[in-house]
Amino acid sequence: MKLASEFSVPAAPDKVFALFFDPDTMRGCIPGCEQLERVDEKNYRGKLVNEIAHVRFSAGFSAAIQTISEDTETKEVTAVLKGEDRRLGSSIKIDARLAVRPEGSDSAVIGYEMDMALWGKLGRLGEPIIRRRSREIELEFARALAIACGAPEDKLPETKKKARPASTPVTLPAPTPDATTDSAAPTSTGGAVAVADPTGRRLAAAAVLTSLVALLVALLRRGR
Amino acid sequence: MPTLHRPDTLDEAVELLSTVDNPMVYGGGTAIQILIKQGILFADNFVDLAGIPGLREITPGAGVLTVGPMVSVRRMETDQRVRAHAPLAAEAYHQVANPRVRNTASAGGNIAHGDYRLDPPTALLVLDATVLASSVRGTREIPVREFFVDFQETAIEHDELVSGIRIPAQPPGAGRFVKNSSLGENDWPCASASVLVTGSTMHIGLGAVAPTPRYVACDATGLDDQGAVDAALAAIEPELDPIPDVRGGVAYKRRLARATVEDAVRAAWKDLQHA
Amino acid sequence: MLEQGWVGGRRARFDTAGRVRGLVSHVGDQPVGAAAHVAVHRSTQPHALIGAVHTEDALAMPGVYAVLTGADLYKQFGDRLLTGPAFADQPALAHEKVRYVGEPVAAVLAADLATARAATDAVWVDYDELPPVYDLADALEGSAFVHDELKPSSVFGDLRHLRGVRDTNVNYTYTLRHGDAQAAREAGAHTVTGEFWAPPTHHVPIELPCTIAWVDAGRLEMLTTTQTPSYVRQTIADLLDLPLSRVRVTTRPLGGSFGAKMYDRLEPLAAALAWTTGRKVRLVASREEAFLLTTRHGAAVTSSLTADAEGNLVSSIADVRYDTGAYADVGPRITAKSGMVTPGPYRIDTAHVRSRCVYTNKPSAGPFRGFGVPQVTWSHESLIDELAHRLGEDPYAFRRRHLLREGDEAPMGTRMHSADFVTCLDSVANAIGWFEPLERGSGRIRRGRGVAVGVKAVLTPTIANAVLQFNQDASATLLISTVDMGQGSDTIMAQIAADVLAMNSERIHVVRADTDATPYDTITAGSRSTYHTGNAVRRVAQAMRDKLIALGAQHFEVAEADVELTPEGLRSGERTVPVAELVHGHFGARGATLTAEANFTTSWAPYDKETGRSEKVTEHWFAGAIGVQLTVDTATGRVHLEHLAVAGDVGRAINPALVEQQLTGAAIMGIGHALFDQLVLDQGQLVNGTLLDYQLPSIRDLPDKLTPIVVESPHDDGPFGAKGVGETGILGIAPAIANAVRDAVGVRLTTLPLTPESIVTALENKQEEES
CATH class of the missing domain: 3.30.365.10 (Aldehyde oxidase/xanthine dehydrogenase, molybdopterin binding domain)
Known part of the structure; x- marks a missing residue:
């Protein structure tokens, strides 16, 4: 399965590119990333813990940097990412290429291409789910990265849709706490994070993809 | 091994949902059984609604039909009250899967599944139905147009269950449901559309062409059939957001969505001429 | 009406109602008593060396009897673990490396199927990834190899030259050269060309594959869904290093197959597990697993x-x-x-x-x-x-x-x-x-x-055999190893025999394949049964007719040429004796049987x-x-x-x-x-x-x-x-x-x-x- 997209962040390419190799920044940017450590110069490993639809899960992953080229105007890194969910007898492998190029004076475009293999039980039903869920992750990641680059948080759109439809209690007036609060939360992007291709926006950065394994686990355990 | 609970009352059922670990409501079972057999469903507790009296009832009210969650899809298709009250809904239920599935699947489970390809939601959207969601906190009404939140995600909270669907009477005009598959005829739909033309408004419910069922409306004042088709196609354009998969790529699914909507609009227009 | 059941008659197949109503029992319907139910842990890698296979957690689960890996089986069977109809390249459980996503890596034996399946999720494997060969282009590009060397089966002389060949993914090449086609194309006036692709498909028979195997008095016995019982007997005998007489393969009517249930499917694994553990084992493929068992090319x-x-x-x-x-x-x-x-x-x-x-x-x-x-x-x-x-x-x-x-x-x-x-x-x-x-x-x-x-x-070439027991009451029992999988072979074989014997085809019972009783038959496949086994059945019926006519000649005290077999019995001139009476008279006993056998073999020029x-x-x-x-x-x-x-x-x-x-x-x-x-x-x-x-x-x-x-x-x-x-x-x-x-x-x-x-x-x- 091939995925590709690009989006802008409000920082110079040098700065953005360096952040990719900083475990602390990435841990904060990758949705659900609880552990991320640099094993050596080329290798990272971590753990994703996430909660979707009230189900908590965790999955281990590793990332191995294959090539880095940062001398040209467009900086590029390629990496292989792997994750495994034993309970579901499934593994994931992603060949990722991530590039950062300048856009105007103080802005950069992050582009990515992924070739993702999903093997095992999940592989036979994962594609539509992955393609859908990955958009959400891209938004979350892009927002977090923009903040890491110094963008003011309050000007960024909310990403995770906590919105619940307005409800009309008929027997007991007991809607959920957030049921009536932010139903108008924006779901489109704007502000400082400009997503270059709003309909095609899918994924943010290479490391993010490993969280897909975990997302799938949660989704399927919910049994939909 | 998951535990199967068979509550006798709705109160008991919602109590279970709020107390047991990782529960799942069991309706007709047509979706759940498949996932169990595939070894990818990990619910710890099933709450089976089959034994609760009253959940299989279709109750007429003032201009509204209230459908119990365990009413079978087959009955939604065949029940004279549904056919008289909302023929478009009956037609959409009629085209679900196959008779074996329709005999088993429940109307509540169907929408709770939340799949973007389901047929009935397209009709419920244009008819502006309301979903009743019950929990220990009571029962709330969710307009079906706000029910499908995201890919296989509905507005139902984890401790809630669908306790009914309220369908307003279909207003005078013309309604048509059309669906197309891209592979076997009997496969999941690749595009489906309910079109309801009433007064000067054209309501369109779309299935399978975006991560959720979608609803749009547009003004049809003074349009001929071609004008109506053009207006409908313009109205649905921003809503088309198909997920590429083995059933087709984005471009094909968009094309099929347009062909499906066009067929439904033309059929509805023809009905209006002959009405 | 008798002719309806003879050659050219439109007799309804004898088992239609039973198949439709579920009254015909299939292998999966058979009670197995105390047996180990087997589930398989499958590879999550397309191409990788197998490191450690971690089975401890699965073994610790209540109800789990044993967990076996390819290494365990290889220790027991050596290279005999590798089977296949043309190449001996297919291990019952992956040994040393996995070659596709979903390949069986470990087998769990447990008290029930649910436990066995749950325990397979507790097995995990350390893999050392190899470059994958995803498609024909990867394979023919030739930098990674699915098999280190070719291992043609020792049975086939025409594959011998391929043994030990390395560094290729092409295991066989057939070449046809008739005239100079290239020159003729260049000289021709009109040429059309094409790049055609027909994808892999699956057979999807309604009945899922199922195999039950057990050891009885030192013999390996098996009840299995197979189109190829004679082949399976040979394969199991080779795998376990037993004489053919100590292997028994039986079938039930199949619920469709289309090629899905032949050669080495569940049977080698079932035999290896039963033989190794001494337990009766039952393997059944889930619908999802069946897709992995075999496909169309x-x-x-x-x-x-x-x-x-x-x-x-x-x-x-x-x-x-x-x-x-x-x-x-x-x-x-x-x-x-x-x-x-x-x-x-x-x-x-x-x-x-x-x-x-x-x-x-x-x-x-x-x-x-x-x-x-x-x-x-x-x-x-x-x-x-x-x-x-x-x-x-x-x-x-x-x-x-x-x-x-x-x-x-x-x-x-x-x-x-x-x-x-x-x-x-x-x-x-x-x-x-x-x-x-x-x-x-x-x-x-x-x-x-x-x-x-x-x-x-x-x-071609293939071999068919038939044995016919003619019962004293003028019914007959036909023993062949053709497997009725819905195509109606049992019905038409009875029609062939009935036509020759001028009898009611409904009085002929066709025995389902049982290698202890029914004679060798190459396979039920390739549309060969009507011609090959049909010829053996025609011959065995003719042999039986000759026997009856000989008895008739004795009875009437005339030459055999003066005796005719008719639906009413044996006739000579104006005299007729019913067959039942004739056979009863011959043996002096009710229920006795006359036996005949016949063979039909075809040959080819390589x-x-x-x-x-x-x-x-x-x-x-x-x-x-x-x-x-x-x-x-x-x-x-x-x-x-x-x-x-x-x-x-x-x-x-x-x-x-x-x-x-x-x-x-x-x-x-x-x-x-x-x-x-x-x-x-x-x-x-x-x-x-x-x-x-x-x-x-x-x-x-x-x-x-x-x-x-x-x-x-x-x-x-x-x-x-x-x-x-x-x-x-x-x-x-x-x-x-x-x-x-x-x-x-x-x-x-x-x-x-x-x-x-x-x-x-x-x-x-x-x-x-x-x-």
Whole structure:
């Protein structure tokens, strides 16, 4: 399965590119990333813990940097990412290429291409789910990265849709706490994070993809 | 091994949902059984609604039909009250899967599944139905147009269950449901559309062409059939957001969505001429 | 009425009601008592070395008896663990490395199936990844190899030269050279070329594969869903190093198979586990697992067909690549048998075919109704259709002019007999109204017609045996090892014997295959049973008739020539004695039996090493033709079949009703392959391997009208002139439909299936080119 997209962040390419190799920044940017450590110069490993639809899960992953080229105007890194969910007898492998190029004076475009293999039980039903869920992750990641680059948080759109439809209690007036609060939360992007291709926006950065394994686990355990 | 609970009352059922670990409501079972057999469903507790009296009832009210969650899809298709009250809904239920599935699947489970390809939601959207969601906190009404939140995600909270669907009477005009598959005829739909033309408004419910069922409306004042088709196609354009998969790529699914909507609009227009 | 049950009679198959109502019990229905239920932990890597296999957690689960790995079995069986019908390359559990996603790595034995399946999730494996070979291009590029070296089975002399060959993914190459096809192509006036692709598909029989194996008094006994009980007995005897007499393989009626349940499926693993643990074991594949057990070969064909200025066919050239997946299975045989008919059933001056069987990191491909021939028919029937269009000729008439006739030598060197392509083609063309004007449509819906012809050889050489017990009460028990999987073999075998013995066919019971009792029979496959086993049955019935007549001659005290066997009994002149009375008189006992046995064996002339030709490559040919009229919705790309006619030359129909059903069933299966049925793989992962996503024809995909046509051109040596029919109807379906699409909307598609998406894409490309 091939995925590709690009989006802008409000920082110079040098700065953005360096952040990719900083475990602390990435841990904060990758949705659900609880552990991320640099094993050596080329290798990272971590753990994703996430909660979707009230189900908590965790999955281990590793990332191995294959090539880095940062001398040209467009900086590029390629990496292989792997994750495994034993309970579901499934593994994931992603060949990722991530590039950062300048856009105007103080802005950069992050582009990515992924070739993702999903093997095992999940592989036979994962594609539509992955393609859908990955958009959400891209938004979350892009927002977090923009903040890491110094963008003011309050000007960024909310990403995770906590919105619940307005409800009309008929027997007991007991809607959920957030049921009536932010139903108008924006779901489109704007502000400082400009997503270059709003309909095609899918994924943010290479490391993010490993969280897909975990997302799938949660989704399927919910049994939909 | 998951535990199967068979509550006798709705109160008991919602109590279970709020107390047991990782529960799942069991309706007709047509979706759940498949996932169990595939070894990818990990619910710890099933709450089976089959034994609760009253959940299989279709109750007429003032201009509204209230459908119990365990009413079978087959009955939604065949029940004279549904056919008289909302023929478009009956037609959409009629085209679900196959008779074996329709005999088993429940109307509540169907929408709770939340799949973007389901047929009935397209009709419920244009008819502006309301979903009743019950929990220990009571029962709330969710307009079906706000029910499908995201890919296989509905507005139902984890401790809630669908306790009914309220369908307003279909207003005078013309309604048509059309669906197309891209592979076997009997496969999941690749595009489906309910079109309801009433007064000067054209309501369109779309299935399978975006991560959720979608609803749009547009003004049809003074349009001929071609004008109506053009207006409908313009109205649905921003809503088309198909997920590429083995059933087709984005471009094909968009094309099929347009062909499906066009067929439904033309059929509805023809009905209006002959009405 | 008696004749209804004889040759040519339309007797209803004896088990229809039982099959429909679930009263016929299948292997999976058999109670097993105290047995270990087996589930399999499967690979999550397409190509990797196996490090440690962690089984401790699974073993610790309550109810788990044992967990065995490929290494455990290899310790016990050594290289005997590797089995297969052509190459000994297939381990019951992956040993040292895994070669496809979903390959069995460890087997869990537990008190019940749910526990066993749960425990497989607790097994995990350390892998050391190898570069994957995802498709034919990867495989032929040749930098990574699915097998380190080729391991042809020791049984086959013609594969011996391949033993130990390294650094290749091509396990077998068949080459046909007839004249100088390249020179003829260059000299020819008109050449059409194509790059054809037919995807892998799955058989999807209703009944899931199931095997029960146990050890009884030092013998390995097995009840299993197989089309090949005699083969399985040999394989298990080899695996366990036992004499054949200590292995027993039995079957029940199969609930469909189409090639899915033959050779090495669940049986070697079941036998190895039962033998190693001493437990009775039961293996059943889930629907999702069944998709991984075997598939139809995906095949790529690069081909050309050339005509001279007069429209004579002068050259056929083809490069055929069969993707056999991780294990060769019967792929090398398919590669040769199908490769040799790649030019099609036409008079062509020269032909050159290279047909290769190629390993990839995918689930293994094996036999499937048609045995590789539909994939090459897709090429030759598209090419000749396009050539006719190029020459401005009618595609029906152009084919007809060039079709092989009785006595003609086909490009691979064997003569045609009892293969009436012309009548088949004429009858389908007539049926669909080919010669009448066509209302083509002018708007969104366009109409077209297409025809196609198919040719296939029967599996040769093979061996069939039959034993007949004639019971004193004038009933009979027929012992053969043909497996009735829904095709109706038990019914027609009884008809053959009843016809010879002038008796009621319903009084003949056909014993299901049991290698302890029923005699050797090569396999139930390749449409061979009617001809081969049917001949053995005819012979055994004749032998029994001779015995009865001899008894009659004794009874009447006349010469045997003066005694006749009739439905009323044995007759000599005016005198008649009922058979029951005769046999009772002979033995002086009720319930006694007379026994006869017979054999029928065919032979062939092996392919010439240089040219790939043979003067007798097969015992007989299957000839079929398809005609179709359809519409194409140019807005959605959807094809609607208005009328499909399927004709097959069956020599002589033993039971015309069953022949029509076989033609019809094959046609419906072929419609799926033409329009939407395919296994979709993404980087070695099967992504539509569930019945939610896998596409099979439903009643709503059938043509408005489906006409089966029985053509009878009797075979000199067939039983009553008969030949088989199981595959004839499927050969030409896809090209006939594609040819009709070409006729309707003017686009030539070369990749199967012809999805609506592929049709609208081709239409858009055509519009772009024209504008």
